[in-house]
Amino acid sequence: MVHRHAVTGRRVALTALGALGALGATGIPAAVAAEPTPAAGPLPSAAQTLGADRPSAPMLRALERDLGLTPAQASRRLVNEAEAGTRAGRLRNALGDRFAGAWLRGTTSQELMVATTDATDVPAIKAQGAKAAVVKKALRDLRAVKQKLDAAAARVSTRETPLWYVDIPANRVVVEAGNKAAAAALTKAAGLDGKSVSVKVTKNRPRLMEDLTGGDAYYIDGTARCSIGFSVTKGQQEGFASAGHCGKPGAKTTGYNQAAQGTFQASTFPGKDMSWVAVSDPWKATPDVKGEGGQTVEITGSVQALVGAAICRSGSTTGWHCGKVEQHETSVSYAEGRVDGLTQTTVCAEPGDSGGPYVSGVQAQGVTSGGSGDCTTGGTTFYQPINPLLSDFGLTLKTVEAETPAPQGGVAQTWAAGRVYEAGVTVTHAGVRYQCLQTHQAQGPWAPAGTPALWQRV
DSSP states (O other): OHHHHHHHHHHHHHHHHHTSOOBOTTSSBOOOOSSOOOTTOOOOOHHHHHTTTSOOHHHHHHHHHHHTOOHHHHHHHHHHHHHHHHHHHHHHHHHGGGEEEEEEESTTSOEEEEEESOGGGHHHHHHTTOEEEEOSSOHHHHHHHHHHHHHHHTTSOOTTOOEEEEETTTTEEEEEESSHHHHHHHHHHTTOOTTSEEEEEOOOOOEEOOOOOBTOEEEETTTEEEEOOOEEEETTEEEEEEOGGGOOTTOEEEOTTSOEEEEEEEEEOSBSOEEEEEEOTTOOOOSEEEOGGGOEEEOOBOOOOOBTOEEEEEETTTEEEEEEEEEEEEEEEETTEEEEEEEEESOOOOTTOTTOEEEETTEEEEEEEEEEEETTTEEEEEEEEHHHHHHHHTOEEOOSSOOOOOOOSSOOSBOOTTOEEOTTOEEEETTEEEEESSOEEOOTTOOGGGOTTTEEEO
């Protein structure tokens, strides 16, 4: 009886979801209103909410150069990715434990793929303009396998197994190792059999890139150089986010001009790779990230991009480069220690770029941690996602749209600007319950009732 009720409830939810909107000309459905349209006019589309419909010229030029796109394709890709993120969030909430991940495909990210463990979900997925993949393992099960690897890595050496992650499109957990024996040893230590993970033998060894516009250089105690990530505030104190391996609490920084700048307030490394620096006058926090040719990209929020999305990075060594998001929640074993929860990308980077900002459209994504390769031959890099950094340190991202109050402690029941919300969490606002569609830090103008790109009424 309980099982039958669960199935009935699921199908009702999916049927309602499938009727939300018609397909747009891009192959991704047009924006959908999650609730009645207010008298003031229609609600903004996801692209409008996230600023993807008005990208900067430096962003477009870099996407054209690094992803081989035409100007029209670069613009279309950013709009498609914004709209697809909202669709993926709605399907994640509707599928629940059967959800197995979402990712993007195509030159302009015109294909949204959504995976489920139940073939009966396929019609509802297609009704949302997405392509369905029926797989064996739910995302929560894959994450459970990775968590066992994480636990084992705390007990055994990972020198020869520098990388492990959930590969969503392949519906598997992957261990990258110098040899098969090392991968087998980590798998065994995690209490897993050989069928639970896939092994990729590689010679790549990620390294830290350690040698107030995001991307500008700063110096630590006069001996090392990193790159500014994103401007942040904590109450009235201004500062910037960067990588944890760049400096320890109390370390002093100077700016790109060697003038006194600030002090590391908090730093986590290894485990995570995050830090923040409080600055003094005359340094001021801005929403700007240095783009191509010295022009700037203005940040409007921190909505997490999907796997397959385009992403660009700024750094004091190599400047502005773009690529794609490959994996979220990646564990990397550097020689200096293991870091969990990183995102893997195809963007190149070099020493000194550490701490610099990753941007998708005008949404902050994270700060450079490390990687392999360089910007001559290409490579792989990893970033520390920005939303966990903001949440852990109680910071507010500096954005161009509006100032927002700093987040408060405790578990959020009522929506509040400044809080970091994970996809799937439920809040109340103006007496109405909403479920989060995409992980982000709430900005002042992004109240749930007016942002169907980020919130679904339940």
